[in-house]
Amino acid sequence: MSLAESWADPGRVRRYRERVLTERARLRSAFADPEGHQRAVLADLLEFNSGTEYGKRHGFGAIRTLDDYRKAVPVQTYADLEPWIERAAAGETGVLTADQPAVFFTSSGSTGAHKKIPVTPRFMRTTFFPFYYAAWAPLIEHFPDVLQHPGAVLNLKHDPLAAPPTTASGRPHVGASQVDFGERFGEPLSAEPGTGAPWATLPVPVEAGEHLEKMYLRLRLAVENDVRCVIGINPAMVAALPYQLNLWWPRIVKEIRDGTLGGHPHGAPDPERAAALDRLAERHGTVRPSHIWPRMRAIFCWTTGLARLYLPRLREQFGPGVTVLPAPVAASEGPVGVALDRHPSAGSLVVTASVYEFADADEDLAPDTATLGPHELEPGRDYHVVFSHVGGLYRYAVGDVVRVVDHDGGVPRLEYTGRGNRSDHAGERLRDAQVVRAVETALRAGGLELHNVACRVDRSRYEFAVAPRTPWNDEERERFTARLDDALRGESAGYRQARDGNRLGAPSLLCLDADAFLRDWQRTVAVGTRPTQVKDRLFRQDPEQWARLTEGTPTSNEPLGRNEP
Template structure:
């Protein structure tokens, strides 16, 4: 881990050179592929040549060759045959098939992957004191994973044994050797909640020092799960059972201690169960940035949140080489990176910026190309440049690249999150989670018969924010927050400000939910069979069914 970090830090002293080497490698290695021949890789020498030869492409543009590869054809996108296909971790649409080749793993994935763990191990070495010191929430191996037509597994990255599949025996993540890593109790493949329960049931008998979640929504669910399942957990600890089946020796002493925690505190928190907790490892930006400060306190005083890498199933973007709270250095030796200002639309021929052309404090769409067979790939994420270290930009995840655009406001995730933070800070408020949607314009009610004047004007479209407060808000606090949010949204987004000024958008509304609304919503989503890693915080929720499930209003 430390060696990988030192290697990446050393490469950051010459990022332009690293980018030229990555481009030359992917062109040379894949020149004879069907894609390479069609796009003249053999004639490409410079980045400008590459931009001219290959348009900016999304998954749909890559999909025909990916599907042919998954059906058994070879030498289409990469000269290397895929060993596995990563599934996307997105929350909309069908799961993608991301071909993962051995060459990609060696040159692109593994260096950043090993380096990502270095800050945790360096500053909290106690997480390696025993196999049960880390509760790794994302580790969920499958005994019989689904496969593509060519017989390759189609799974999440957390479900792949890198040692067995790619010859990387040192790649086991912290926590993957814990007693709950390979569950002894049988569960149905889609029963993710039961597996989460079984792991938590076993973990309460261990001295857990850190949680690994990557997806922060998984960590946010733990306090809720402890209390939801508490009576069952205590009974099984006392009886020595796991999922109702004998497992280990009964532990009445630990069970009695757990009962005393509940009697004394009322609400049991992770800090009570694991008093020596030190660190949480997950994404720390986006919507999570609004609730992580308060959530962290539930795991104990002084607990540190270390940011997981800025990455997607398709490849890495940034990795923290130190204890920065949210950002990581661009992995210049992993992919060829291009960027487009986030307020612009992506198009096949759009102009792009290179890493050295980025400005601090600005948001950008991410486009990358790597030897695994993705070329000028628009991953759909937006990053914000925090600063520069060692010659490369340090970036944090800012949100998805899509926009909420009901009446031309073109509001982005990152803009809404920053506006929410400003409005919260203005009133000293905190929340557990938040989502929003555009409520369409409503026709005005006619005046009573015989009354003078024209019918009442219609109400324009407006944003409705569903918020679960950290502690109850008074009516006056909610009103002040709503007014502050309106101003903050206008300050962040020129499109929103123009829509408000023209009357196309009305003032926002706030709907306060109970404290556990988002926890229940998360559990209900997982109960449908979606893997917990894929049930992420979603700010914009225009789907009536999902909104209704969250707010308890069927039909939206």
């Protein structure tokens, strides 16, 4: 049975719903004894992998407690584990894990280099699938009509490959959204909503690396369906959708009129539908998702980081009653938090998936960094995430920073705030989260809104490029820049000291047109980067990338003359 047929089967949909809600209930029940579950996860990964080369070298067989484990295994990054991972990718057995990786997930990380994340059957069964099913519970519970028919969900991240790239051992090296979990791991129910849509497997030929063309073809087909939900995970993909609708609208309408798809015959010509779409665009002067899909109910994507600045207004383009549900706090390497209700940003720690440790986000991580347990986390604080799981990642610093929102049901609820890397030109040590909060404070104080923002250090001052939602006048620009400077001082002691010591000048502002970041996103995808990996990036120090983003923009405003070096 094809995915389209399975998603059209009421019995399959019922079983999927039951599995999703059951996994959420199991996770909630685990919150009654989170520390006990953490001890069980540690004991399992140690016992299962004690006979591996890594396990023998680090004495897994003799470890009994988390303190023992901390002494035996340092905090480490991908670079530390990479030699071990490469050996496994080449086909060597018993290196990091007792079972062989069945696939290697790609992850671009903060440097853009493609990592190889080992994915073993045991990891999928004990760590991944329980959290993965539970993540869909709020959507399935509160918006059941998104499963009404296979074409009700536009899953922007679903991108199956007929011939995936492989490692030296022949294992697929692909993104998580490119793996058929049913075929690879024997989990037929694991196919996501939207994977049975008419555009999930494109019916016309297109090269694997032609990502923009694939996005166009899916959008062209989706326009003729009753879409109720958009799944993006990466919010930049969701933000691109209204832009792409308008960019490709003439081509979409022509192909519907002609009965073609990407220039290939597809269905019967439909001049009446094409004429109606033309009138729709003329009536509104623009094309919004809400015009095409008036019964849209929900968007599923990350709601924090830079997205928190633009998602409220973006949501309105999809419809006045549309709900944005937060995707899990997770990476290709493993899960951290999952939203079990309709909280707008935070997810509960997945205590059954990994052993979790945390460290103050303002401190640098080192192999011997002292870490905290989940029960020691304080609401309103930012932390580095370090996790260990049976899939071969041990005391792994994933590079993400989370903020503790509260404790609910016995475990912390966390929201992703950004990557852990810093911008540090003069001792300011600025993190993503600090700058995003400062920008948000400065916007709110002046009643301003924007589509996106980036920054760099130029001539010992921070230059901010913003795409205002509506034009800002000179006074608004000056006030925003001054408020931003003050807010950065409040967020970071290092920034405040660098400004007071004249090591940093006052920030400057460069106002771009409304579509500048969307054009930059399109160009990045056009040169071959998968859309799921083209994420919002705040710090952009690369001169070529900055020039590409800001090309055609007038010279930035003069900075305010306060404490100039």
